[in-house]
Amino acid sequence: MKAKTLSVVLMVFLWVGSSAAHQLKSAVTTILFNDRTGNIEVMHRFNLHDAEHAVGELFNKRQADIHTDEKTRALFAVYVLDKFSLATANGTPLELTSVGYQVDGRDFWVYQEAKIPADINGLEVKHSALQELWPDQQNLVNIEGKGEIKSLQFNSDDDELSVRFD
Numbered sequence: 001m002k003a004k005t006l007s008v009v010l011m012v013f014l015w016v017g018s019s020a021a022h023q024l025k026s027a028v029t030t031i032l033f034n035d036r037t038g039n040i041e042v043m044h045r046f047n048l049h050d051a052e053h054a055v056g057e058l059f060n061k062r063q064a065d066i067h068t069d070e071k072t073r074a075l076f077a078v079y080v081l082d083k084f085s086l087a088t089a090n091g092t093p094l095e096l097t098s099v100g101y102q103v104d105g106r107d108f109w110v111y112q113e114a115k116i117p118a119d120i121n122g123l124e125v126k127h128s129a130l131q132e133l134w135p136d137q138q139n140l141v142n143i144e145g146k147g148e149i150k151s152l153q154f155n156s157d158d159d160e161l162s163v164r165f166d
Contacts, residue, residue, distance in 0.1 A: 024050055026138040027129060029084070033116060033145030042096065042112040044080055044129070051076050051108045054130055066108055073108070077101040080110045083129040089122030089164060120146075122164040131156040 024047045032041040048066060055064035055076050066072050077098070086094040099111035123143065130137040131154070139154040143163055152161040
């Protein structure tokens with residue numbers, strides 16, 4: 001009985017280990033209206049494994065190591081900034097400024113911000129990062145600080161999604 005239990009435990013560890021090496025093909029972005037600073041703060045979170053695969057495919061970098069290579073981190077951050085944009089509900093683009101990026105455990109974060117426009121009553125959002133590589137890539141965007149949290153789910157068929165504030 002002990003040998004059977006041990007083999008089941010080993011199989012579970014092998015299955016968990018192999019699934020951890022697979023891409024998640026999902027990202028989460030938080031758009032926070034911070035009244036204290038007067039800024040819209042944007043925080044993009046990508047699985048590090050996905051980001052490294054993407055850099056390898058997008059930029060033909062065979063040895064993409066975001067953990068240790070500053071150039072690789074910067075390259076992926078610029079890519080993310082290029083694939084995301086915000087506009088007001090009437091279509092006026094918001095000028096997002098890059099605030100930086102970092103590796104945090106198994107995640108790669110990219111940060112942006114913009115001034116909160118007066119009388120903003122909604123957003124038009126574009127977020128197509130990684131979708132040209134993987135059609136099943138899901139980019140979830142959560143909007144906080146303007147009433148209830150609102151969420152937008154970007155699939156490869158979505159160019160732009162919008163949200164209105166009450």
